[in-house]
Amino acid sequence: MDKIRWGVAGPGIIARKFAEAIANVPSAELIAVASTSYERAGKFAEEFNVPHVFSSYEEMAKSDKIDAVYVSTAHPFHKPCAEIFIKNGKVVLCEKPLCVNEDEAKYLLSLAKEKGVFLMEAMWTRFLPFIDKMHEIISSGEIGDITSLSADFCYFIEREEDPKLFENSLAGGSLLDVGVYALHFAMEVFGKAPAKISAKANVSDGVDLHTEIKLCYDDGKTAELSSAIRLEKPFDAYIYGTKGSLYIPNFYEASKIILRKDGKETIFECSYEGNGFENEIIETMKCINRKKFQSDILPHSETIAVARQMDEIRRQIGVSYPFDK
Numbered sequence: 161m162d163k164i165r166w167g168v169a170g171p172g173i174i175a176r177k178f179a180e181a182i183a184n185v186p187s188a189e190l191i192a193v194a195s196t197s198y199e200r201a202g203k204f205a206e207e208f209n210v211p212h213v214f215s216s217y218e219e220m221a222k223s224d225k226i227d228a229v230y231v232s233t234a235h236p237f238h239k240p241c242a243e244i245f246i247k248n249g250k251v252v253l254c255e256k257p258l259c260v261n262e263d264e265a266k267y268l269l270s271l272a273k274e275k276g277v278f279l280m281e282a283m284w285t286r287f288l289p290f291i292d293k294m295h296e297i298i299s300s301g302e303i304g305d306i307t308s309l310s311a312d313f314c315y316f317i318e319r320e321e322d323p324k325l326f327e328n329s330l331a332g333g334s335l336l337d338v339g340v341y342a343l344h345f346a347m348e349v350f351g352k353a354p355a356k357i358s359a360k361a362n363v364s365d366g367v368d369l370h371t372e373i374k375l376c377y378d379d380g381k382t383a384e385l386s387s388a389i390r391l392e393k394p395f396d397a398y399i400y401g402t403k404g405s406l407y408i409p410n411f412y413e414a415s416k417i418i419l420r421k422d423g424k425e426t427i428f429e430c431s432y433e434g435n436g437f438e439n440e441i442i443e444t445m446k447c448i449n450r451k452k453f454q455s456d457i458l459p460h461s462e463t464i465a466v467a468r469q470m471d472e473i474r475r476q477i478g479v480s481y482p483f484d485k
Contacts, residue, residue, distance in 0.1 A: 164251075164445050167192035167226040169217050169241050170233035171204035174255055178230050179208040181437035188441055194220035217241050221248040228444065230282070231255060234324055235331035236483060239264045242279070246271050251278045253444050257340050260331045261484055262467040269460045278447055280440075280455050281463045283344050287439035290414040290430035291348065294399075297406060297419060297428070298349075304403030307381060311345045311397040311411055313338040314370070314388035325389050328366030331481050335361075335368050335470055339387030341412040343466045345397060346375055346383040353465045354383070361477035362390075368479055375469075 166182060168175045171193050182190045194214035195201035205213045214220035220229070221244045228251035231242050239259045242252045252272070258281040259265040272279035285291075298306060315338070317325065324330040325337060347353070354375035361371040370388035377383075386393065397411035404421030408414045413436055419426040432439065447455055454460050474480065 162449055163187045163189060164448060165192075165225065165227045166190045167194060167212075167214075167220050167223075167229045167250075168204070168210075169194050169220065169229050169231045169245070170237070171195050171201055172232055175204065175230065175232040176207075177435050177437050178232065178441075179204075179210075181434050182441055184434045184438050185441050185445070188445060192220055192223065192226050217244050221245045221250055227251060228253065228448065235260050235336055236329075236481070239268055242268055243271060246275055246277050246279065249275065249277060251444065251448055253280055253282050253440065255282045256344075257281065257336050257467065257470065258463050259467065260336065260481055262464060262471050263485055264483070265464055265467040269464065273453060273460075276453060278444070278453050279460075280444060280447075280458060282440055283340075283458055284437050284440045285341060285412045286344060286348065286458050287443050288414065288430070288436055289432050289439075290408065290417055293417055293428050293430050294349075294406065294408070297417065298399070298401075302403070302419065303399070303401030303405060303421065306349065306399060306401050308383065309346060309349055309397065309399045310384045311342040312386045312393045313341050313395050313412060314386055314391045314393035315395075316392045317389050326365065326367055328479075329482055331483075333363075333367035333369070333371075333479060334387035334389045335371050335473060335479075337387070337389060338412075339371055339373070339385065339473075340466060340470065342373070342385035342387060342397075343469055344462075345411060346385065347462055347466060349399060350377060350381060350383070352377070353469065357469060357472050357476070359473040359476045361479070363477055363479055366479060368474075368477055371473065371477060373473060 192212040198215040231254040355378040356376040361368040369390040373385040375383040399406040407418040
């Protein structure tokens with residue numbers, strides 16, 4: 161695999177996970193960081209031994225020192241930041257959600273296609289080993305026909321721990337932060353978008369603190385999902401079939417699957433290396449080397465489908481952002 165030189169745009173907490181992971185990926189090299197705060201970028205560069213520091217995204221995007229960029233800015237800045245790099249021909253792996261709404265996602269993906277540049281939403285869960293094992297079990301018919309699933313990603317955090325989560329102007333709330341994991345999980349299991357969505361939420365100051373979602377499909381299947389930033393629940397998923405079920409603890413970073421059938425449990429270990437971000441980096445690099453503009457594992461159509469679902473959920477729970485049309 162050809163060596164790929166990476167930059168990071170937005171050196172926050174998630175960018176640190178990316179930097180830790182990329183050190184474990186052969187043929188990948190983190191050589192640049194950019195931020196609106198040069199001091200912040202400098203501290204990140206010092207911590208991870210990154211040789212090139214840029215005081216603006218535009219400056220790094222125009223540089224010939226990088227081939228690809230990981231965009232990890234706050235949600236509303238994904239689109240304008242990624243747009244800068246796409247227009248300068250740089251590969252973009254953009255932290256989830258790709259954009260704050262469907263219109264922005266469509267624009268960005270259309271721009272990438274027009275420019276012939278690879279772009280992917282960094283939904284790292286989709287690339288973990290448990291996904292392949294899950295499909296293998298389902299395809300075997302071991303649990304029969306899938307009828308429903310549930311997935312919860314709910315945690316409790318104080319405002320001062322991460323203020324942006326409580327700011328409507330920064331697209332805060334649980335849905336875009338962690339509900340997106342559950343929606344992507346349902347897309348992965350059922351392979352399509354729901355025919356009907358029902359959602360209710362506890363909304364305060366324009367952000368959803370806790371959201372409950374029910375998805376109904378045209379073949380009668382259902383999914384019940386929840387997200388929260390002010391409520392603790394296990395981060396677990398269940399897939400129910402006519403002959404048995406799958407229990408997936410910590411589904412967004414799962415390392416095992418438990419098959420329950422006929423009163424017995426069978427455990428499938430699905431361990432992964434590092435912190436799990438390695439897999440999405442490897443997928444991006446494979447696509448670059450194969451001169452592909454989107455991933456077969458997470459194609460643009462699925463990113464748009466999930467964005468559309470989040471727009472509908474927000475419409476139902478009464479959450480809108482200043483950048484919505």
